[in-house]
Amino acid sequence: QQQVKQSPQSLIVQKGGISIINCAYENTAFDYFPWYQQFPGKGPALLIAIRPDVSEKKEGRFTISFNKSAKQFSLHIMDSQPGDSATYFCAASRRITGGGNKLTFGTGTQLKVEL
Amino acid sequence: KAGVTQTPRYLIKTRGQQVTLSCSPISGHRSVSWYQQTPGQGLQFLFEYFSETQRNKGNFPGRFSGRQFSNSRSEMNVSTLELGDSALYLCASSLELGGDTIYFGEGSWLTVV
Numbered sequence: 001q002q003q004v005k006q007s008p009q010s011l012i013v014q015k016g017g018i019s020i021i022n023c024a025y026e027n028t029a030f031d032y033f034p035w036y037q038q039f040p041g042k043g044p045a046l047l048i049a050i051r052p053d054v055s056e057k058k059e060g061r062f063t064i065s066f067n068k069s070a071k072q073f074s075l076h077i078m079d080s081q082p083g084d085s086a087t088y089f090c091a092a093s094r095r096i097t098g099g100g101n102k103l104t105f106g107t108g109t110q111l112k113v114e115l
Numbered sequence: 116k117a118g119v120t121q122t123p124r125y126l127i128k129t130r131g132q133q134v135t136l137s138c139s140p141i142s143g144h145r146s147v148s149w150y151q152q153t154p155g156q157g158l159q160f161l162f163e164y165f166s167e168t169q170r171n172k173g174n175f176p177g178r179f180s181g182r183q184f185s186n187s188r189s190e191m192n193v194s195t196l197e198l199g200d201s202a203l204y205l206c207a208s209s210l211e212l213g214g215d216t217i218y219f220g221e222g223s224w225l226t227v228v
């Protein structure tokens with residue numbers, strides 16, 4: 001059962017454009033929604049994260065928009081640069097009995113920013 | 116401050132063998148999680164350790180196991196390797212159990228032949 005659905009699978013954007021990646025989740029118990037960026041040969045790196053009590057969070061060129069009623073959240077990359085070319089993963093987590101934290105990941109979006 | 120360190124980075128094993136992967140979390144981080152990444156299944160949670168105890172476990176067979184030491188370092192072991200175990204195994208650490216900010220290492224690439 002895929003609890004976090006991510007789209008598109010791949011995305012090509014021109015330099016300076018806006019990259020938009022969407023995710024939808026099913027489990028209403030999720031209470032933390034991070035985005036990770038992964039370059040080839042590297043582990044995922046935390047980019048930005050949001051909790052469901054806010055509808056938007058912005059850090060530099062990266063913005064998360066969150067729609068709790070629709071159970072959707074998205075990543076917007078403004079002024080996309082070639083250096084942003086990477087695979088992006090959305091994720092969701094919930095507190096687990098015993099205090100743990102398990103991330104459920106989307107399937108990833110390969111972003112390519114062209115000159 | 117050093118990040119999450121995983122060793123070895125690359126290894127090749129034969130079906131039926133076992134493998135042990137090592138992870139050193141960020142200094143001061145006490146929770147360690149392991150994830151498997153494959154092209155087909157994506158990133159999947161294996162287990163989480165805190166205070167030398169497994170706190171959470173994903174949907175993987177018992178061939179996958181792990182442990183954590185008193186210095187928070189962790190190892191994971193896969194026994195009776197299968198071709199399908201070929202993957203990138205990622206270790207992640209966070210400050211406390213259930214910590215939101217989770218930092219990943221660069222992973223150990225395992226190829227089973």
